Amino acid sequence: MAYILVVDDESKMRHILRIMLELKGHKVKEASNGSIALKLIKEEPFDLVISDIKMPELDGFGLLDELKRLDQGPPVVFITAFATIDSAVEAMKRGAVDYITKPFEEERIHLTIEKALGISKIMEENRELKRQLDDVAGPKDIIYASPAMKKVIKMAERVAIKGDTTVLILGESGVGKEVMAHYIHKMSPRAQGKFVPVNCAAINQGLVESTLFGHERGAFTGADRRKKGLFEYAQGGTLFLDEIGDLPFEAQAKLLRALQEKAIQRVGGNDVIKIDVRVLCATNQNLEALVKKNKFRQDLFYRINVFPIEIPPLRSRTEDIIPLAKHFVKKAMGRDIDGPIFTQGAERVLLEHSWPGNVRELANAMERAVIMASSTPITVEHLSFLKPNKATGSLKDFKLPPEGINLEEFEKDIIRQALEIADNNQSKAARLLGLTRSKFRTRVKQLEND
Numbered sequence: 001m002a003y004i005l006v007v008d009d010e011s012k013m014r015h016i017l018r019i020m021l022e023l024k025g026h027k028v029k030e031a032s033n034g035s036i037a038l039k040l041i042k043e044e045p046f047d048l049v050i051s052d053i054k055m056p057e058l059d060g061f062g063l064l065d066e067l068k069r070l071d072q073g074p075p076v077v078f079i080t081a082f083a084t085i086d087s088a089v090e091a092m093k094r095g096a097v098d099y100i101t102k103p104f105e106e107e108r109i110h111l112t113i114e115k116a117l118g119i120s121k122i123m124e125e126n127r128e129l130k131r132q133l134d135d136v137a138g139p140k141d142i143i144y145a146s147p148a149m150k151k152v153i154k155m156a157e158r159v160a161i162k163g164d165t166t167v168l169i170l171g172e173s174g175v176g177k178e179v180m181a182h183y184i185h186k187m188s189p190r191a192q193g194k195f196v197p198v199n200c201a202a203i204n205q206g207l208v209e210s211t212l213f214g215h216e217r218g219a220f221t222g223a224d225r226r227k228k229g230l231f232e233y234a235q236g237g238t239l240f241l242d243e244i245g246d247l248p249f250e251a252q253a254k255l256l257r258a259l260q261e262k263a264i265q266r267v268g269g270n271d272v273i274k275i276d277v278r279v280l281c282a283t284n285q286n287l288e289a290l291v292k293k294n295k296f297r298q299d300l301f302y303r304i305n306v307f308p309i310e311i312p313p314l315r316s317r318t319e320d321i322i323p324l325a326k327h328f329v330k331k332a333m334g335r336d337i338d339g340p341i342f343t344q345g346a347e348r349v350l351l352e353h354s355w356p357g358n359v360r361e362l363a364n365a366m367e368r369a370v371i372m373a374s375s376t377p378i379t380v381e382h383l384s385f386l387k388p389n390k391a392t393g394s395l396k397d398f399k400l401p402p403e404g405i406n407l408e409e410f411e412k413d414i415i416r417q418a419l420e421i422a423d424n425n426q427s428k429a430a431r432l433l434g435l436t437r438s439k440f441r442t443r444v445k446q447l448e449n450d
């Protein structure tokens, strides 16, 4: 038994197919065009779609294209009125798994459907395998939805496969530079090797070279044993040099040599040790400005700036805020969550905050909100520590446009916004507008009556 969606603008055709399919024990739903079908497919788990090609609004090919974009739709079998090779070939080229011809031959239809259902099962198994693979090899924790991040990820994936290219990851503090470095490693041919992150700003200045390149016994006071550095430790894998702008000047020369010669020497040693390590760097400083101030070597800057990737601040990719926030809430609660995670008002507060500390600030805020809320949905109250920019009584930034406004509509809109932020609590909404609850109610009533 399978769940099949029949899409045709002719109700008679849908009816004939429904009867044929139901007699074989399948469950059937009908749609009269591609748009309706698409909506249903997003809501329900169909095993198969049988669709006409020519239909008003969204035709069969359009539906197929949309399903491909969803990347998880059921397989599609087309119905063609006349068995012209052309439309059948076009259908298969576009990704349909098969086609049936009108007038229907019952036996052939059932054979086609059995075959298509077999393909459906394989597609589902493939998806499951891919999910399992992602769990093992891929970082599933890089969350994004914004076009800006999609572009960045695409670039990262493109450079990741070039397993030796140095990448410079730029962006404000907390935007996810380390997460990105890890992602590049995981998507690269070095994924089986180690990912070794090191924060250049956090290493004791005097020990930077020894930390990165290792030292021989007796190289300096306290070096009572030979020690391997992080470059050797990362052999075959990826070394991530975070806050590269803070690397001391002398160590920069040594790093440049290591990158150019793919070899290092331990501090106090003469042996040249070959290294097979990809270096990824990150900074939130302006390296060019540091070069001008003679704080960063120009030659090293050119060497590491081969492929810069800039991660935009969270405030300029607002589409990422809610998916990230939901991810952090689930993480903080340690489980999946049924039902809404945020109220509408809470989402609005999250979207309106400017997130100067970027994703890190959002992660910390969600941890705090979960403690305050203890259960979902999280409301505006649980986010009160975010202190939204409070509008001043005079609305200084609001300028009356020369063509004027409709004051009543404006007031209605402000009241609607207040209710949204207050999660429909009238007292809270009144407070947001500096009104008493009774005055607020009178206003609302007046506007409703107008």
Ligand SMILES: Nc1ncnc2c1ncn2[C@@H]1O[C@H](COP(=O)(O)OP(=O)(O)OP(=O)(O)O)[C@@H](O)[C@H]1O
Pocket (backbone or CB within 6 Å): 141, 142, 143, 144, 171, 172, 173, 174, 175, 176, 177, 178, 179, 180, 242, 284, 324, 359, 360, 363
């Ligand atoms: N796209 C993302 N998906 C999921 N988690 C993210 C994402 N981006 C950042 N994070 C999380 O936000 C926090 C900060 O990220 P990360 O340490 O990578 O930032 P950073 O830019 O390297 O910061 P800094 O400049 O301070 O070193 C981490 O807890 C990280 O897991």
